[in-house]
Amino acid sequence: MVIQNKKIAIVGGGPGGLTLARLLQLKNAEVKVYERDENKDVRVQGATLDLHEESGLEALRRAGLMDEFKANFRPNAGKLKVLDKNLNIYLDEHSSGDSHSEDRPEIDRTPLRKILLESLQPETVVWDSQFVSMEKQNEGWLLHFKNGNSYYADLVIAADGANSKIRSYLTDIKPIYSGITMVEGNIYHAQSNTPKLWELVNVGKIFTLDEEKSLLFSTKEDGTLTFYTGCKTDENWVQNSGIDFKNKNQVFDWFKKEFGSWDKNWQELFESDEISIIPRPQYHYPLDQNWETLSNLTLLGDAAHRMPPYAGEGVNMAMQDAFELAESLTRSECKDVKSAILNYEQKMLKRASEITKITLENTEMLHSENAIEVLLRMFQGE
Structure with missing residues (x-):
């Protein structure tokens, strides 16, 4: 050796x-x-x-x-809903009983x-x-x-x-900038702090795709709701935006403008102070x-x-x-x-x-004009 x-x-x-x-x-x-x-x-x-x-x-x-993995993985955490900005549901693996991620167990x-x-x-x-x-x-x-x-x-x-x-x-x-910057949020005790969205995600995942933007959700066993916004921005948007990302209210003001045409229910993300937020410009080599x-x-x-x-x-x-x-x-x-x-x-x-x-x-597909249509075709093997 x-x-x-x-x-x-x-x-x-x-x-x-x-x-x-x-x-x-x-x-x-x-x-x-x-x-x-x-x-x-x-x-x-x-x-x-x-x-x-x-x-x-x-x-x-x-x-x-x-054996340790099997004792700790979360069987339903991969079940996915696909929605548009107005909460219209295009795919719901909870009700269909199907899962595109059955061979990808979550932990x-x-x-x-x-x-x-x-x-x-x-x-x-x-x-x-x-x-x-x-x-x-x-x-x-x-x-x-x-x-x-x-x-x-x-x-x-x-x-x-x-x-x-x-x-x-x-x-x-x-690294090369991908053109997308994400804002990650973790909401603690989400069942009480974001009850509508917690019920919507149903201990699984949500892909909300519209206007060439994404809003992704997942849950954790400790009751945390994690979300990621995905928007097309300049590489230096985080520095040039003037937003203090440690200040929830400033991030909320940005969200209400950037996602202003989206259903008001999405704004529940920012109703609690039990939240951590971090911007994440996306790069690749x-x-x-x-x-x-x-x-x-x-x-x-x-x-x-x-x-x-x-x-x-x-x-x-x-x-x-x-x-x-x-x-x-x-x-x-x-x-x-x-x-x-x-x-x-x-x-x-x-x-x-x-x-x-x-x-x-x-990345390009999820932030394209016909993102939902293309994603569903992909799940169908087309």
Whole structure:
């Protein structure tokens, strides 16, 4: 095994990084995960996750965690409604009994993280470790963190997300703006704070598509309603809009203008103060991105191939990266670490290019003039 007696640092404790740590520990590798969260109990934001058979679920199978997954997944969370701005329903999988996502079971981020964390050896995750910089030392890297601590690793794996600070040590390829900016909101205790919309979403998902905009909903088991607006904007709209996104009332004023012709029921999103809001301009990397492989550094997940969420591939790509990288690093066919990383990166970049292309097509489709019509045809296999 080419990583025998080597210290491995995974920077980022999301699903991809934790999955990789689990798979490497099953092969007795020496691995640490450096995570910026203060501890394991920090609230995990974002929508529920749908895991795909060939990627996310395959990673859990290889990690020996399917029983834990089956005990925590949410059977009806993937059931979808498709609506227009006036609340007209074009698809309702709750009443039809069908589901386009039956082979993509849903799980909340928090229980998935708990499953992965509890599968690791004690002290694997080094909490409160926000990456600042690193420098070459011996054959590897000396990593520096905001808390003042520094650690050496022979191999660094960047799993630090879409705004990765480590990526620049490997490549200077910049992301490309997709033309869409999302505003994410999380409404806590939504059943009491947004009762009409909570009932409408029915513990599942909603795609509302109209006027070349999107308004997407999902629920979490803890009673949180997560929503995402999607609008065509300039790349610097967040900075130039003058909106303080920590101020709910300013965001609400924007929403009432941007979605002014939409049914007033959508405005229930902003009636409660139990809400967190964050703008998210959507970027992707070039379909033909490539870089020179190093022997002591590689990327996985959004750090390698960030893309908009409109194909539901983000976490699945990261978890597939994890099992493919673990396989390359631990199989006997590779003569050294660089060869193992090259084998992984070649397959990962090809797969990322294909999925990014599909994602960009979906992004354009969901924000097109005939979005609902095209989406329904897609569900019908046309």
